[in-house]
Structure formats: C-alpha cells, structure tokens
Amino acid sequence: MQPYWATHFMLPGQEHSQAQAVGESLEQARESVAAMVGCDPFEIVFTSGGTEANNLAICGQLSQAASARVPAAAVPLAKRSRAVSSALQSHEKTTVGRIHVLVSELEHDSVLAAAFSLAGDRVDVELVPCQENGVVDPAQVESMLRANTRLVCLQLANPVLGTLQKVREVADICHNRGVSVHCDATQAFGKLPVEVSQLRADTVSISGHKFYGPKGCGAIYVRRGLHLSPICHGEPREMGLRPGAENIPACIGLGAAAHLASRCESEVSDNFAELSDRFLNGLESSLGKSPILLADGSPRIANTMAIEMPCDASAIQKAARQLVFATAQSAEPPDEITRSLKAIGRTETQIRRTIRISLGWTTSRDQIDRAVSLIADACDTVMAR
Secondary structure, three states, rough: OOHHHHOOOOOOOOOOOOHHHHHHHHHHHHHHHHHHOOOOOEEEEEEOOOOHHHHHHHHHHHHHHHHHOOOOHHHHHHHHHHHHHHHHHOOOHHHHOEEEEEOOOOOHHHHHHHHHHOOOOOOOEEEOOOOOOOOOHHHHHHHOOOOOEEEEEEOOOOOOOOOEOOOHHHHHHHHHHHOOEEOOOOOOOOOOOOOOOHHHEEEEEEEHHHHHOOOOOEEEEEEOOOOOOOOOOOOOOOOOOOOOOHHHHHHHHHHHHHHHHHHHHHHHHHHHHHHHHHHHHHHHHOOOOOOOOOOOOEOOOOOOEEOOOOOOOHHHHHHHHOOOEEEEEOOOOHHHHHHHHHHHHOOHHHHHHHEEEEEOOOHHHOHHHHHHHHHHHHHHHOOOO
C-alpha cells in the first residue's frame, strides 16, 4: 500500500501513463478479490466496507424493484359495480407497487437497518426466525415467501455463534420464485473457502478487515446481469455504482489480503478446528465441568465460539484483563451478541454468562493454553466472592 500514498498518487481514470499504471494496479487488486470469491473481475465493486456493501445490495435492489409496480385489476373501473369498484380501489391502494422483503433475524445491524430504513408505504420487511441451533430453516423461508417478495437477506456465517447458513438451498428456493438473495458473507472470508458460484446469491458482501485487509475497505459481488441503483450520486465510477475518487491504497491492500486469504483459507480452517478443540478441552479440564458451546453440532466456522460460562461474563472479563473477548452489552438497543443469543432462545441469565471468543491466523497453542489459564483463574476469583 505504501507507494500509493505518495509515489503513485494519480487517479486511475486519467489519460496519462502514470494514471494508467495506477488503474492497472487497481484492476489487479480487483482480480485478486474476484479470484478469492470465484467470480469475474467485473462482478466486483469496491466499497468502504461490509456496511456500505450491504446497503448498496439492499437499497440498490429494492430501488429497482420499487419501479416495477404490480399491475392493477384487469376489469376497467367503468364496468364495475359501485361497491366492487370501491373495494378494488381500496385494495389496489394497499397492494399496488408494494414490495415484500425477508431478513434473517441473525443479520448484522447494517443489513437490518438498511432493510428497515425502506419500510413504509411501499416496502414490507419481515424477520425470519432461526432455530435453536442457530440455523435458519430453508423451509421456513419458503413458507414466508409471498407473490410480491423481491429480496431475501441471509448471512453466510454468524459473527457470534459461528453458525453457517444454508445459503445455496435458500437461493435455489428463491430463484425458483423469481426472488433475489443477498448474502452478507463478511464473517466467512479468511476462515474457510467461499465461492459465490456455490452460494448462488445475487449479491455478496466482503469486508477487508475480516481477513487482515485494511479497515474501511471492502467490496460487493454483483451477479452479472443484475442491475442495482447507486445509493450515492456523482461522477460514475466502480461500474457506475459508486461515485467519487477510489481509495487506491486501501483497494490495493484489499487485493493483497485477498490473495493471501485465497492461498491459506483451507489450512487456517483446519488450524482453527484444532485450536478451538484445544481451547474447549482445556476449559473443561480447568473448570471441572464442560463449558456449554452454543450451537454445538451445527455447521460452524471453527474460529468463532459463543460459550456459556458458570458465572457472570462481564465479571470474568474484568478479572482477566489481559484477554480480549466479547460479552453482551446490557444497554439499549441490544447489541449483536444479545440479539443473536435471544434469537436462539437464551435467557437473560444465560446471556449474561456468555462469552464470545474468536481465533486469528496467528493464534498459537501457547496462547490458547494461556487463555484457558486466565479464564479459569478468573472464574475461580469470581465464584469465590
């Protein structure tokens, strides 16, 4: 990234040779991201991160769908009785042009907020519940589809539970009904191989910092042939979907991170599985009882674990200050951890006892053993009070 802060400072759209060299580097970065997700480079649009990608996918698709109005009743008003005419007009006012959207209740705040920002006169947003195992049932999605459903939002991996959703199965169901699917896959990249051809989603969100790329940079996969409306307006760049000068250093960094992720995703996935088993076994030995791994038995990314502890999680956090892990926040509105745990039926007491642990590419066995020791000591301290 360093040369693009100063030495190669030109904008890629200009005609002189230095700008063209920057443009070539940008396209190489796009090719690296496309190789990571298994698509063509022109299907990748750089964004400021996963949040913008989610907003572009949802608002961009629904803006297009809103312009396609449901046809009115075929019988002319002049040929209807007064009572029938009045009833049909009332019905048309409430149904013509309305759009139905399904959103998994496990989604990231940016997905939920983008969808509900459009809820109102023309958009109905409905939440799809998940099962106690942290997985959304495709049959549940199918049962909730309506004639005017235009979009279903389903993440690939949950950042709290680590559960993997059946995106492909849901996508096949939706496509058979003419419904688009958006998949927030930000949590999965860098943890396991992901190919959009296997997901079959129409749009897929990518966030750079999830696989050691620069913060504030991401991308969205847009299936060829799918037309989105831009959510910002100005000079058309990035396939006409994102105006303004590109953040060249960040895009170059994202491409480099994607290249590294493509090379090592299978290896780190196996390593995560070994380290997570070591962590859970270590806790069981140190605490004298088995920790409760939530959504155990469901397909999961191995680096992300939500574990119910025998005592208050925030107290453990204060007693083990050297460790970095997440707990549910009690303030309103509920945070993502609280929402995800409530979605699988956990009680308030169980939520307060839950910690979220995540492992990284550089996490070692020694660090796992040290974390087990610190947590066990913290639990002893808290429970002795």
